[in-house]
Amino acid sequence: MASITLDHLAHAYRPNPQGPQDYALKEINHVWRQGGAYALLGPSGCGKTTLLNIISGLVIPTNGRILFDGRDVTHLPTEARNIAQVFQFPVVYDTMTVRQNLAFPLKNRGVPREDIDRRVEEIAGRLDMSAVLDRKAQNLTADAKQKISLGRGLVRSDVAAILFDEPLTVIDPHLKWQLRSSLKELHRSLDLTMIYVTHDQTEALTFADTVVVMHDGAVVQTGTPEELFVRPAHTFVGHFIGSPGMNVLPASVEGRTAHVGGAGGVAIQLARGYSALPAGARIELGVRPEFAQLAPAGAGVPVVVKRIDDLGRTRIARIEIAGHPASALVPEGVHLNGDQAGLMLDPQQIHIYADGALVAGQGGA
Numbered sequence: 001m002a003s004i005t006l007d008h009l010a011h012a013y014r015p016n017p018q019g020p021q022d023y024a025l026k027e028i029n030h031v032w033r034q035g036g037a038y039a040l041l042g043p044s045g046c047g048k049t050t051l052l053n054i055i056s057g058l059v060i061p062t063n064g065r066i067l068f069d070g071r072d073v074t075h076l077p078t079e080a081r082n083i084a085q086v087f088q089f090p091v092v093y094d095t096m097t098v099r100q101n102l103a104f105p106l107k108n109r110g111v112p113r114e115d116i117d118r119r120v121e122e123i124a125g126r127l128d129m130s131a132v133l134d135r136k137a138q139n140l141t142a143d144a145k146q147k148i149s150l151g152r153g154l155v156r157s158d159v160a161a162i163l164f165d166e167p168l169t170v171i172d173p174h175l176k177w178q179l180r181s182s183l184k185e186l187h188r189s190l191d192l193t194m195i196y197v198t199h200d201q202t203e204a205l206t207f208a209d210t211v212v213v214m215h216d217g218a219v220v221q222t223g224t225p226e227e228l229f230v231r232p233a234h235t236f237v238g239h240f241i242g243s244p245g246m247n248v249l250p251a252s253v254e255g256r257t258a259h260v261g262g263a264g265g266v267a268i269q270l271a272r273g274y275s276a277l278p279a280g281a282r283i284e285l286g287v288r289p290e291f292a293q294l295a296p297a298g299a300g301v302p303v304v305v306k307r308i309d310d311l312g313r314t315r316i317a318r319i320e321i322a323g324h325p326a327s328a329l330v331p332e333g334v335h336l337n338g339d340q341a342g343l344m345l346d347p348q349q350i351h352i353y354a355d356g357a358l359v360a361g362q363g364g365a
């Protein structure tokens with residue numbers, strides 16, 4: 001087990017990179033704490049696999065260093081890094097039994113027989129595979145084979161980290177829920193550093209204590225699931241996390257008032273002041289639909305209701321604020337006449353962004 005430090009790490013696949021646009025992975029400085037449960041979350045092409053491959057030793061970074069417990073491993077091959085990896089598709093020996101597959105990584109390292117037996121039983125139990133331990137892998141379903149792959153990743157207790165690369169992609173949706181919580185429990189009891197790569201926010205937020213969000217080759221925010229929800233550091237995080245994502249509206253700001261829609265638009269009260277916004281920057285106001293509640297016309301900010309989606313436990317209104325599309329929660333008991341309504345906003349939950357980046361603001365709670 002180890003802490004993993006990314007020190008001024010960057011990677012360009014093309015030779016002689018000239019500027020940030022040439023880097024698939026822009027400079028990143030980060031410490032993966034020993035024993036942490038991390039998710040690396042971002043859309044396809046944002047650089048997740050590149051970063052994972054640098055950690056595992058498949059890719060040597062163009063710039064910077066990677067340290068395991070302070071030791072520079074940047075140029076060490078995968079075999080010398082003591083990393084376990086679980087990939088999108090099962091990696092199992094079909095002719096071996098489940099037990100032999102799970103024991104393989106331990107046998108390879110000369111772990112005593114009784115320790116192997118104990119660990120294999122423990123991991124199989126946690127993955128609900130005890131009943132099939134003596135079955136040949138080839139006769140099992142794709143789900144079961146992927147569970148063997150997970151088990152092979154988890155079985156060693158001496159690894160620096162376990163890297164999961166979209167490990168639940170081939171798993172049946174109803175089993176996904178179960179495996180996600182099994183992995184979380186395993187993390188709690190095994191004290192291993194786990195890094196889970198995914199483009200799926202639900203997987204990231206249920207598994208990880210700390211989520212690293214990537215966009216266009218850069219880390220845009222590192223935080224707990226709650227921090228990402230309540231205080232997105234970048235409009236991308238606001239969009240990407242949440243369903244529907246955060247409302248982002250072009251705005252201008254004067255003191256504690258934001259204006260959306262220019263002259264003839266609406267004024268929105270803020271909890272903080274913004275006296276020093278960068279000149280020439282694109283200014284936007286962000287507020288999550290959960291903190292924007294629809295009310296009858298006449299209350300709060302005037303909006304036009306385009307439609308209401310009933311999501312079962314909640315109703316979401318698709319609205320326009322001064323001509324800009326947005327979403328808002330429809331509280332129980334609120335009934336509307338026509339398409340005119342009001343919007344009640346929680347000022348504490350309204351954020352201001354300059355060129356996509358959160359601006360702290362002054363004062364307020």
Ligand SMILES: Nc1ncnc2c1ncn2[C@@H]1O[C@H](COP(=O)(O)OP(=O)(O)OP(=O)(O)O)[C@@H](O)[C@H]1O
Nearest residue numbers: 013014024042043044045046047048049050051199
């Ligand atoms: N071997 C390579 N040679 C050149 N460019 C590459 C190579 N591998 C990845 N890239 C590019 O680097 C960028 C980041 O890719 P990467 O695979 O790391 O992203 P990702 O977030 O893992 O996406 P996905 O989920 O689709 O795998 C992309 O623009 C991709 O086209």
